[in-house]
Amino acid sequence: MEILKERIRKEGKIKEGNVLKVDSFLNHQMDIELFSEIGKEFKRRFEGAEINKILTIEASGIGIACVAAQSFHVPVVFAKKTQTKNIAGDVHTTKVQSYTHGRIYDIIVAKEFLGEGDKVLLIDDFLANGKALEGLIDLVEKSGAELVGAGIVIEKGFQAGGDALRGRGIRLESLAIVESMDEKTGRIVFRGDAANK
Amino acid sequence: MEILKERIRKEGKIKEGNVLKVDSFLNHQMDIELFSEIGKEFKRRFEGAEINKILTIEASGIGIACVAAQSFHVPVVFAKKTQTKNIAGDVHTTKVQSYTHGRIYDIIVAKEFLGEGDKVLLIDDFLANGKALEGLIDLVEKSGAELVGAGIVIEKGFQAGGDALRGRGIRLESLAIVESMDEKTGRIVFRGDAANK
Numbered sequence: 001m002e003i004l005k006e007r008i009r010k011e012g013k014i015k016e017g018n019v020l021k022v023d024s025f026l027n028h029q030m031d032i033e034l035f036s037e038i039g040k041e042f043k044r045r046f047e048g049a050e051i052n053k054i055l056t057i058e059a060s061g062i063g064i065a066c067v068a069a070q071s072f073h074v075p076v077v078f079a080k081k082t083q084t085k086n087i088a089g090d091v092h093t094t095k096v097q098s099y100t101h102g103r104i105y106d107i108i109v110a111k112e113f114l115g116e117g118d119k120v121l122l123i124d125d126f127l128a129n130g131k132a133l134e135g136l137i138d139l140v141e142k143s144g145a146e147l148v149g150a151g152i153v154i155e156k157g158f159q160a161g162g163d164a165l166r167g168r169g170i171r172l173e174s175l176a177i178v179e180s181m182d183e184k185t186g187r188i189v190f191r192g193d194a195a196n197k
Numbered sequence: 198m199e200i201l202k203e204r205i206r207k208e209g210k211i212k213e214g215n216v217l218k219v220d221s222f223l224n225h226q227m228d229i230e231l232f233s234e235i236g237k238e239f240k241r242r243f244e245g246a247e248i249n250k251i252l253t254i255e256a257s258g259i260g261i262a263c264v265a266a267q268s269f270h271v272p273v274v275f276a277k278k279t280q281t282k283n284i285a286g287d288v289h290t291t292k293v294q295s296y297t298h299g300r301i302y303d304i305i306v307a308k309e310f311l312g313e314g315d316k317v318l319l320i321d322d323f324l325a326n327g328k329a330l331e332g333l334i335d336l337v338e339k340s341g342a343e344l345v346g347a348g349i350v351i352e353k354g355f356q357a358g359g360d361a362l363r364g365r366g367i368r369l370e371s372l373a374i375v376e377s378m379d380e381k382t383g384r385i386v387f388r389g390d391a392a393n394k
Contacts, residue, residue: 006198023307023310024310025272028274028307029274029307029310030266030272030273030274030275031271031272032263032271032272032273035263036267044329058222058255058256059255059256059259059277062259062263063260063262063263063273063275065260066227066229066259066263066264067263067264069227069229070229070233070264073230074228075222075226076226076227076229076260077225077226077227078225078227078256078260080225080256084330098379109225110220110226112221113220113225129222148349167245
């Protein structure tokens with residue numbers, strides 16, 4: 001998605017530890033006009049697929065998912081992160097290891113909002129090691145819902161998450177896949193770029 | 198806003214401790230068509246006001262704010278909740294006391310995304326004791342931005358937050374104000390209802 005890549009090249013900041021900061025338009029300040037284009041692109045890529053629910057995870061996935069949902073005309077459910085010890089029996093739950101914070105947290109979805117008959121598209125802003133997405137997939141599987149695929153705004157192609165999920169047969173549509181980025185020069189190469197061949 | 202009140206009457210669940218659960222359409226599963234109508238209603242109420250940014254707080258405010266922003270054609274910024282001790286100098290920060298959890302947490306917004314020249318509309322899903330909204334107002338004041346007002350989906354009119362903020366001269370537009378609710382009968386009375394006079 002060219003307008004997205006241009007935006008990442010222009011405003012993305014590469015930080016130590018393979019961090020790509022895009023908080024001017026994606027996950028702190030949010031450019032809603034861009035989100036609308038992103039939603040249309042997800043719709044185009046999943047054209048013809050039967051989808052009746054979008055599932056995302058708090059917090060930064062919610063904005064993208066809600067705007068994208070307008071192209072799909074389906075409700076959005078967001079998985080909640082919780083550190084609560086006692087999880088009630090009326091939720092699906094799984095554990096996710098946070099790469100950034102190094103700790104493990106639970107994510108939950110109420111059973112009444114995810115279950116058999118649901119055809120689910122996952123949406124999130126970032127995919128790196130894939131732990132959050134794996135958690136969402138696990139919730140879908142536990143619920144008996146059908147996983148249609150996942151739409152990701154930015155995938156870090158140099159981390160293992162995306163290719164591992166593709167290897168499992170998950171349909172993964174990432175709108176910009178960063179193949180490499182250089183903290184010193186600020187250069188970002190996307191998968192499929194001519195410069196990358 | 199009548200369609201919102203009808204939805205609350207139909208799907209809202211009253212729980213012990215003055216809890217109103219509306220997670221089938223507002224803050225866990227999210228009805229995006231309803232969000233779109235809510236966004237248009239905020240736009241109608243703030244018609245003529247100069248607004249160039251919407252500020253909300255994670256997590257459940259983000260969906261409403263992003264969909265509403267499509268009616269205003271402005272970016273959204275969400276304040277992040279953090280328990281991190283060392284806050285860098287490049288953020289505005291304030292403390293918020295959580296009514297539900299009884300603890301105090303920090304909320305932050307990067308200085309580059311909120312400051313002088315910004316004319317800010319606050320948006321959130323719920324207003325009860327008003328602590329989260331007070332925190333957002335404090336961030337706006339610290340940043341030097343101008344506070345235009347606040348749009349709230351559901352206000353609990355029987356808690357002190359809303360009227361206290363109106364008393365401070367804050368322009369507050371709540372789309373449904375719950376005046377009373379009865380856990381035993383399930384009856385919900387809204388401010389302005391004939392039954393309430």
